[in-house]
Amino acid sequence: MIKAGIIGATGYVGAELLRLLLNHPLIEIGAISSVSFEGQEINKIYKNFLSKTDLICETMDDVIKKCDVIFTALPHGLSEGIAKKAIDSNKICIDMGADFRLTDEEEYKLWYGKDFSEPELHNQSVYGLPELNKEKIKEASLIANPGCYPTSIELGLMPLLKNSLIELKGIICDSKSGTTGAGRGLALNTHFPEENETFAPYNIGGHRHTPEIEEMLSTIAQDKVTVTFTPHLLPINRGILSTIYCNPKEEVNLEFLHKLYTDFYKNKPFVEILPIGETASIKNIRLSNNCHISLHLNHRKDQIIIISTIDNMIKGAAGQAIQNMNIILGFDETEGLNFIAPAF
Amino acid sequence: MIKAGIIGATGYVGAELLRLLLNHPLIEIGAISSVSFEGQEINKIYKNFLSKTDLICETMDDVIKKCDVIFTALPHGLSEGIAKKAIDSNKICIDMGADFRLTDEEEYKLWYGKDFSEPELHNQSVYGLPELNKEKIKEASLIANPGCYPTSIELGLMPLLKNSLIELKGIICDSKSGTTGAGRGLALNTHFPEENETFAPYNIGGHRHTPEIEEMLSTIAQDKVTVTFTPHLLPINRGILSTIYCNPKEEVNLEFLHKLYTDFYKNKPFVEILPIGETASIKNIRLSNNCHISLHLNHRKDQIIIISTIDNMIKGAAGQAIQNMNIILGFDETEGLNFIAPAF
Amino acid sequence: MIKAGIIGATGYVGAELLRLLLNHPLIEIGAISSVSFEGQEINKIYKNFLSKTDLICETMDDVIKKCDVIFTALPHGLSEGIAKKAIDSNKICIDMGADFRLTDEEEYKLWYGKDFSEPELHNQSVYGLPELNKEKIKEASLIANPGCYPTSIELGLMPLLKNSLIELKGIICDSKSGTTGAGRGLALNTHFPEENETFAPYNIGGHRHTPEIEEMLSTIAQDKVTVTFTPHLLPINRGILSTIYCNPKEEVNLEFLHKLYTDFYKNKPFVEILPIGETASIKNIRLSNNCHISLHLNHRKDQIIIISTIDNMIKGAAGQAIQNMNIILGFDETEGLNFIAPAF
Amino acid sequence: MIKAGIIGATGYVGAELLRLLLNHPLIEIGAISSVSFEGQEINKIYKNFLSKTDLICETMDDVIKKCDVIFTALPHGLSEGIAKKAIDSNKICIDMGADFRLTDEEEYKLWYGKDFSEPELHNQSVYGLPELNKEKIKEASLIANPGCYPTSIELGLMPLLKNSLIELKGIICDSKSGTTGAGRGLALNTHFPEENETFAPYNIGGHRHTPEIEEMLSTIAQDKVTVTFTPHLLPINRGILSTIYCNPKEEVNLEFLHKLYTDFYKNKPFVEILPIGETASIKNIRLSNNCHISLHLNHRKDQIIIISTIDNMIKGAAGQAIQNMNIILGFDETEGLNFIAPAF
Incomplete structure (x- = not known):
């Protein structure tokens, strides 16, 4: 089974992604990482995971090594280097932060105050809005997951x-x-x-x-x-x-x-x-x-x-990331995402 | 002391006005009315008034008779006739509903589905936004209190x-x-x-x-x-x-x-x-x-x-109505309205 | 595939049960009913169901006829007769109301103000708390789903x-x-x-x-x-x-x-x-x-x-009802119920 | 006019007390203090005070010097020394923290992990629950304002x-x-x-x-x-x-x-x-x-x-403190406290 991993699993986006992936029928979690909580069980940090998973927060490198699809859920500026490693290891990388969303480096510098650190990667990355870019996403190995x-x-x-x-x-x-x-x-x-x-x-x-x-x-x-x-x-x-x-x-x-x-x-x-x-x-x-x-x-x-x-x-972060993964892996676009809103 | 009365005291706007007027130092409540709760104590309907007032809901006519300033807090279409009675009795009337807010009868008909029933009163009424119309309000006896x-x-x-x-x-x-x-x-x-x-x-x-x-x-x-x-x-x-x-x-x-x-x-x-x-x-x-x-x-x-x-x-209903009353009666504009927002 | 039906699908408990059953992998919905909304699409009443189901509210009899498992989500006093019909038609009935929860008819009369209308059914019904009664539930065809x-x-x-x-x-x-x-x-x-x-x-x-x-x-x-x-x-x-x-x-x-x-x-x-x-x-x-x-x-x-x-x-109503159904039908007790709480 | 001061005015209890005291008709604020915000205007920290007060956070000593009644709104363990200074300067001190609430020093040590630092003051302090101790409060100059x-x-x-x-x-x-x-x-x-x-x-x-x-x-x-x-x-x-x-x-x-x-x-x-x-x-x-x-x-x-x-x-902190002050100063117990709950 395909192994997915989350880098930054203890922030809200990472934890939400974990919640959704644990119910995805065609994926298993290979590893998760957290700088702040390395070595700790995720179900001690988020008690909704009690009895649902015993995953322990490992290092970023563990995640890249053990998994086929790497999700990065990090503050802006931290994903480019990790994406580089993942892509160089022939993994799929879906970045849920802002690092690859803008193609215009000047705009990026203006709003985020820094240059692209891996400029060549930006040519490969695809903006992961499936309703716009589904065909490109199919072929991509690096996704810039859109902002909410x-x-x-x-x-x-x-x-x-x-x-x-x-x-x-x-x-x-x-x-x-x-x-x-x-x-x-x-x-x-x-x-x-x-x-x-x-x-x-x-x-x-x-x-x-x-x-x-x-x-x-x-x-x-x-x-x-x-x-x-x-x-x-x-x-x-x-x-x-x-x-x-x-x-x-x-x-x-x-x-x-x-x-x-x-x-x-x-x-x-x-x-x-x-x-x-x-x-x-x-x-x-x-x-x-x-x-x-x-x-x-x-x-x-x-x-x-x-x-x-x-x-x-979900559609603004973790769900859309899974939708992108589904498309890349050739799964049905809705796999693991068919749950219905509780109206009350 | 000047006597104020509220017609429609058991709706939210009426009850809020009562709450504020009970703490107004220069006003006493002459009477309140409610069609739905006539004969009942207001502190049975709104228990925040327990031990603060024993007022009983009377009829509209009681309010007009007993009070100097009549506040109407009614669904649109019901205030014109009451305002007529109040003005004919030389009372001040502050309408918190929509009946006198528009001067253009065609627009009123278009949005509210009815004609003016007391068209001549509309010439007397003043739109009670004190920051715009303070001088006119001073001379008015019929106020159209603005919408929120x-x-x-x-x-x-x-x-x-x-x-x-x-x-x-x-x-x-x-x-x-x-x-x-x-x-x-x-x-x-x-x-x-x-x-x-x-x-x-x-x-x-x-x-x-x-x-x-x-x-x-x-x-x-x-x-x-x-x-x-x-x-x-x-x-x-x-x-x-x-x-x-x-x-x-x-x-x-x-x-x-x-x-x-x-x-x-x-x-x-x-x-x-x-x-x-x-x-x-x-x-x-x-x-x-x-x-x-x-x-x-x-x-x-x-x-x-x-x-x-x-x-x-308050500024969108009951407080603004009191501000208008203060101006008409020659009180300081802020009388009874100086309370500070609880920030938490 | 086993067909489940909901009588009273437009109340909160019924609508929640529908939401959960639509994601149950081993069940399909045979029919739903609602007295108030008969003939209407459920996705017009609860818009969270838009594009998720086109089910139309039918009659109680339709539900009993078309389904193998009948869930009743009704105010107390209305389920006994329906349960009788369902049991007489050899269907499984899971009552989410109060009608079968008490075995002591005197207590029922005291608290609910009425007699049992189908007293013999009360001997068959099992109190559906799986952590207490799993073995009995396996053999039951009439479940009194516990109160929350x-x-x-x-x-x-x-x-x-x-x-x-x-x-x-x-x-x-x-x-x-x-x-x-x-x-x-x-x-x-x-x-x-x-x-x-x-x-x-x-x-x-x-x-x-x-x-x-x-x-x-x-x-x-x-x-x-x-x-x-x-x-x-x-x-x-x-x-x-x-x-x-x-x-x-x-x-x-x-x-x-x-x-x-x-x-x-x-x-x-x-x-x-x-x-x-x-x-x-x-x-x-x-x-x-x-x-x-x-x-x-x-x-x-x-x-x-x-x-x-x-x-x-869920555990206090619709989820527990599904847990009971799973046990009766020989499914894994957790089938369709493995979703994780969103902690935020 | 009597001058009241607040030590610890930028915590929630202090800020709430300030809000209430600003509307007290028989009191003026002499000074307020805050260690964290010394030198800053309170209306920059709590914007509900915009245009209501221009008070600037001073030092504790300023408050003791300038005011007749000193309210302390501090974490436990910090009030005893301040109370000593205030009492030694013949001021009234109302402590809204926990320092004087317990008379049993052993219990205090057990629950708060420290000794009384000014043990003799504890003989003078009165537990400020007016419904229990009104007569004692009248004579007191040091009040332990009860917990909420x-x-x-x-x-x-x-x-x-x-x-x-x-x-x-x-x-x-x-x-x-x-x-x-x-x-x-x-x-x-x-x-x-x-x-x-x-x-x-x-x-x-x-x-x-x-x-x-x-x-x-x-x-x-x-x-x-x-x-x-x-x-x-x-x-x-x-x-x-x-x-x-x-x-x-x-x-x-x-x-x-x-x-x-x-x-x-x-x-x-x-x-x-x-x-x-x-x-x-x-x-x-x-x-x-x-x-x-x-x-x-x-x-x-x-x-x-x-x-x-x-x-x-209010009754659990700032309002009760004012009630105690009113009693000590011989004001009506309800002075400045007659406002009515907004029920919605």
Whole structure:
């Protein structure tokens, strides 16, 4: 059986990936690693794993050695060297961090403050949004797994941009995310009494997902797209909902939009277009790999409003990584990912 | 001592107003009414009032007869007749519903499905946003207390519109509200297991605060303003945060904007402009009559983003109504409203 | 393939059971029914099912006719007649309501206000707590699926009672449940603004799970056991945590207790005894079929405190029902139930 | 005007006290201090204070010098020396920490791991539960402000213990608290994604409020009282609800209990006994200085269950401290504390 490994298994993304992979029928876990918890059982750190796994956190090198598919779940800047080792050992590497998401090194330097350390690898890496790049993913051995906010926004805009139906300037992406997106690290703004019963935006004009969004939307549109992206923190654990405002080049109606989206996504197993009149909501996709999209017009019918919602930890991270792995390994794209959102 | 009365005291807005008025040092409660709970003690219905008041719900006519200031907290369509009676009895009437908010009867008909029943009263009524209309409010005896979403949006945009600094078309108001805004009536979308741990917009393109926002922004700008308004429901009790996107006519910078807003609101006791670099958050105004506004630019510096946040039940309803009463009665505008938000 | 059906599929328990059964590898859904939503697609009522199933709500008779295993998820008093029909048609019936949980008809009459309508069926029914009754369940065709609170309490006390180690009088069960336990029906106490940010007990001295708890604990102890049971409502969706206080007949220590429990549950796949020094928490079992138990002494070491926690909708309802079905059908007890709690 | 000062103003208890004192009509703030934030404006740290106060954090000595009443809101072990200085300067000192709560130095050493550093001061200090010690508080200059859990439990049991109506052994106090009780310090168990949607006990058998509860209940009963105390953490910000189980010496009924409690607390402005049949709930006292108590029997009528609920930050800390100050200064006990809980 194919062996998968996780480097950085004790962060939220790593732990979520482990949870999903343990239920994947065609994969076994070869090894996991954690710098902070090396030598410790994962089920002591996350007690939901009690009796489900006895895996012990090993070193990165153990993971690379023992596994066929290496998932990296690390802060940005740490994955390039590991990916190099993995690729040099002929392993598949799926990076869940930001290191390979941008192709433009200048933009990377601008937003992340460092150069590419393994520039040649960036030519090999494929942006792992299966609804966009499935054919390329099939052939790839290095995947840049998309960011959570970008996934919700790119899926929400792809049919319009592919068909040149909207103005490319001034798209507004007002996104709201649950707190797991901020990770396991302690901070005052995610201290329970500070985050409970409140709501606020953060990093306005400065969130590092901005260049990823603009670069990928431009790739999709085959022309320069600019957005205003405003992330907000919701007092819930999981889920991203993006409210996207864009201006149609010509008058549109909902029936047209609905057909466009439905046709576009008809063979994409994880994207659902809601019926006209319904509104996407986090609760219907939370804890699943699904993306729900609903389509709306403002009251003057001169602006399109797209609601796109995903689970930030699954379709926005660990689930999408498994979807990429499935495609590379020739499995059914939905293998191990067919679980249904608990609506309550 | 001046006697205040509440018609509709057992809805959330009415009960919140009662809570605030009981602590107002210059007012006593003359009577309260409720159709559903007539004859019952309010402290049996809301047990937070135990030992704080023994008031019994009486009839509307009792309230009008016994009180000098009549607050109406009723579903739309029910206040006009009551306001007529109150005004005919030379009482002050502050309507917390929607009946007098729009001056354009055609718009009212379009969004509310009915005509004005007391059209002549609409000439007397004053839109009770003290930061805009304080002088008119002083002379008024009939106040249309603003809606909660419109309050947050109008306060957020007033300095820019008064100074003709932004494009009047295509302003986007992405607003998020706590669930008390939906009132005490039971509904599936506010059933705890359905609303907890989720987030979604509602009434896209169809929320009845839309014409109020457009009419008042146009009044402020003295020109036709159009907006796209999208309300969302937050899984918290209180607070509205509006993220407002607008396009400056000429390039602006944050220092300029900050000075503009600070000067504009310098004598307005309830509006605070946050220092540059800080972001408004519901937790700092929740359970107070304050509005916090923070100013931002997107990453290309070509769009202004305004964050404006209030407590929907206080500055967005009961507190603003008291502020209006204070102005009419010649009290200090802040009387009974100086309480500070509990930040946690 | 075996066909399962759900009568009452649109309540929370029914919908949760459907969600779990759709992922069960050895079962297909034959039919579902709902009186309120007959003729409607379940994915219109619960949008988490979009693209996951097109099942339409049929009639009860359709379910009985088309399926081999009939699950009833109905308010008490409605299952007896249906169970009769199912058993008479040689089907397996698993009742998730209260109708068959009590064997003492007098107690049933006292707490539920009605007689048994099919008294002879009560001789056939087996109380479906697999950790207690697995052998009987194997032979059964009619299962009384336990209540959620009783499951948490019975699993928490079984090793002590089976071994006659504690006083049988005065056991205190202080239980706390998420709001899904109250079902989909609207009520003021589960209206979001009323339930959020609060906490309170309910039905003190009068909750209908009390006689079930006492009857089953007495069965386990083979002697009369009495309890004080106090349920509380937590402002969360899922999970029950019971804090159980009991008095040891002789002095005990934690090592002894831990070994007792670990041995007792060693072949029970869903019950985990936490290491000494750790404390059971809802987050580690939520959305799984697991029960976590931790063992403690008070500061004088003269009282045992047991923390027992389950997901009220899964091990406390739908998951346990599937566990019972698996046992009856000769499947592995864990089939379709091996999913891991998402700890965040 | 009397000047009050807060030592430790930037912790949650200190900041809450400041919020309440700023609205106290007979007090002005002389100075506040914070070791961590010395020299900084409090409204930069807690933005709810924007435009409400410009106070700057000074040193402890500044506070003692400038103020008549010194409140200490510090981790245990730090207040004794400060209290000494304050008392030596003839100031009133109200310690909100644990340093003076226990009179038994051996118990203090056992639970807190240190000796009294100013043993003679302990003879002067008065336990500041006004419903028990009002006459002593009037004469005191050093107050040990009670713990939050102990306040809820002592108020709940006082009428029964004063009248020798219950067994003194084996009282069970199952208490649940909001997260503000854990303070502003970051910890994994109060990281939002870890604490949200869960519930668990903590420190079973080892919480430091245990000896305070036992010592004070014994003082009230004038005999040795033992309890089992189990604290739990609720996923809400504020509020403690204690479910207290005790055994009556002779049979009692609810009418008798209700009269006993109502009479006992009739001149105590902050304690309300709910009518028979109603149940105390955090929402009705949250953000107020009130304590709500409801009285119940179990289904066999052989055990008394008392529900006692307070806001942990107000009646359990800052509000009670002000109540003590009011009594010492000869103000009305309710001065500055009459605000009403917002029920939603």
